[in-house]
Every structure is written in C-alpha cells, then in structure tokens.
Amino acid sequence: KNQVxxxxxxxxxxxxxxxxxQCNYTVSPFSNLRWYKQDTGRGPxxxxxxxxxxxxxxxxxxxxxxDADTKQSSLHITASQLSDSASYxxxxxxxxxxxxxxxxxxxxxx
Amino acid sequence: DAGVTxxxxxxxxxxxxxxxxxxxxxxxxxxxxxxxxxxxxxxQFIFQYYEEEERQRGNFPDRFSGHQFPNxxxxxxxxxxxxxxxxxxxxxxxxxxxxxxxxxxFGPGTRLTVT
Numbered sequence: 001k002n003q004v005x006x007x008x009x010x011x012x013x014x015x016x017x018x019x020x021x022q023c024n025y026t027v028s029p030f031s032n033l034r035w036y037k038q039d040t041g042r043g044p045x046x047x048x049x050x051x052x053x054x055x056x057x058x059x060x061x062x063x064x065x066x067d068a069d070t071k072q073s074s075l076h077i078t079a080s081q082l083s084d085s086a087s088y089x090x091x092x093x094x095x096x097x098x099x100x101x102x103x104x105x106x107x108x109x110x
Numbered sequence: 111d112a113g114v115t116x117x118x119x120x121x122x123x124x125x126x127x128x129x130x131x132x133x134x135x136x137x138x139x140x141x142x143x144x145x146x147x148x149x150x151x152x153x154q155f156i157f158q159y160y161e162e163e164e165r166q167r168g169n170f171p172d173r174f175s176g177h178q179f180p181n182x183x184x185x186x187x188x189x190x191x192x193x194x195x196x197x198x199x200x201x202x203x204x205x206x207x208x209x210x211x212x213x214x215x216f217g218p219g220t221r222l223t224v225t
Contacts, residue, residue, distance in 0.1 A: 004152075034213075043114070043200050043216030044153070089152055096166065098214075100145075100152035 003027045004092050006101035013080055013108055021104045023073040023090030031093040035064050035075045038087045038103065047075070047088075080108045112137065114203050114217035122223045123191050131186040131220045135203030141165075142184040143214060144176060145200040153200055159184050188222075196224045 007022045025033070032051045036044035048057040048064040050073070057064050061078045077084055085108045090101040115134045123129050135142050141160045145153035155168035159178035178184045182203075188195055198221050202214035 036216075041198070041219070041221065043202075043218050045216070046213055049213070098155065100154070102150070102152045105150075 002102065003099045004090055004101040006090050006104050008104060009102070010105040010107070013106070015080060015082060015108055015110050017080055019077050019080060019106065021075040021088050021106070023075070023101055025071050025090070025092045025099070027092040027094045027099050029094055030068060031095060033066055033073050033093070034091045035062070036089040036091060038089055040086070044089055077106070082108050082110060084108050114201055114215050116201050116217040116220050118220060119218070120221045122225060124225055125191055125193060127191050128187065128189045129191060129222060131199050132183065133186070133201030133217060134183045136215045139203035139205050139215070140182050141204045142178060142182065143202045143204070144184070144186045145202065147198040147200055147219070156186070191224045193224050196222060
C-alpha cells in the first residue's frame with residue numbers, strides 16, 4: 001500500500017473557480033511535505049514545502065495546508081487558470097527517503 | 111544557469127535491447143536521483159548517486175544500473191528491456207545528502223517506449 005494517497009485522482013474545473021486537492025500520508029518519521037506541479041511530459045516543479053511546525057504555505061494562487069497530527073495536507077488553487085492544468089503530486093520526506101503520491105490530474109476548462 | 115538537463119528527449123527501443131539515458135545536474139549540485147514514472151502514476155525511486163557511488167536504491171531489479179561521473183553527471187542503463195519499462199524517466203539533482211530540507215530539481219525527463 002502506498003504511503004502517500006492523493007484524492008481525487010482527477011478533476012475538471014471551470015476557469016476562475018477554486019479547487020482543493022487532498023493528500024493523506026502514513027510516512028513516519030516525518031521530515032517535510034512538498035507539493036509539485038507536473039505539466040504533461042515534463043518534470044515536476046516544486047510549489048511549496050512544509051515542515052512539521054508549518055500549517056500553511058502560499059505560493060501565489062496556490063495555498064498548501066498541513067495537519068501533522070492527522071497526517072493530512074491539502075493544496076488549494078484559487079481563481080484557476082488554463083495554465084493550472086497539470087498533475088499535482090504530493091511528496092513526503094522521511095529522513096532521506098521520499099515517498100510520492102500518484103498525483104491528482106487537474107483540467108481547467110474555459 | 112542551466113537547470114537539470116536530460117537526453118535524449120524521446121527514445122524507442124525493442125524488447126531485449128539495452129538503453130542508456132543521460133543527466134546533467136543543476137549547477138552546484140552533486141547528488142543525482144533517478145525515477146521511473148509510468149503513465150498516470152507518481153515517480154518511483156530507482157536509485158541515487160553521490161560522490162560517484164550508488165547511495166540508495168529503490169525496488170528495481172539489477173537490470174537497472176547507473177553511474178556518476180566526476181563532473182556529477184549521471185547515466186541510467188537498463189538492460190534486457192521489457193515492455194513494462196516503457197515510462198518517463200526523470201532525473202533530479204540536489205545539493206548533497208545533508209540537510210533535511212534540501213530540494214530536488216527535476217529534469218524534463220526522457221520518454222522511453224519499448225516495443
């Protein structure tokens with residue numbers, strides 16, 4: 001069983017709308033959690049990183065939250081744009097090991 | 111300052127053949143990690159090289175091997191290709207093993223198709 005589970009697997013939203021992606025993990029011990037954006041056929045690009053003591057981190061229209069007690073994180077996209085269409089991957093680090101989620105594919109339609 | 115570069119961009123091979131993929135890390139980085147990403151899946155860790163040695167390895171067979179050169183660039187070799195080896199192969203570089211918050215920078219990947 002994957003130690004990092006993401007939901008939903010995919011979603012479609014209209015341009016200008018908001019959406020929230022979920023990431024639940026069982027990785028232990030916890031070092032940090034990153035959200036990556038991966039455009040089709042390209043390498044992932046880091047959006048945010050959060051350590052144990054951080055609850056919220058923003059990067060433009062992307063806001064990530066972390067609840068280390070329940071081992072849950074979310075990525076909120078505000079006022080979506082067509083360029084937000086991509087796969088969003090949650091990555092949890094434990095010491096020197098990285099555990100990747102399968103990603104959520106977001107499609108933004110005009 | 112060039113980021114992580116990979117070559118080739120795309121590759122088509124036949125079952126049983128061997129393939130070599132190449133990666134140049136971001137300037138100033140000395141650690142290279144390789145990942146396999148099947149369509150619709152998250153990246154799966156293959157192995158990591160630091161100081162020209164394999165430091166960590168994921169759950170991949172010995173058909174997958176690698177090398178790191180003195181200039182920190184790296185190669186991924188896959189022998190006896192199987193259809194299931196078709197995937198996007200990502201290289202990521204970072205600035206050393208130390209530090210819990212080090213960031214990995216990913217290259218654009220090499221799309222390998224095995225027919």
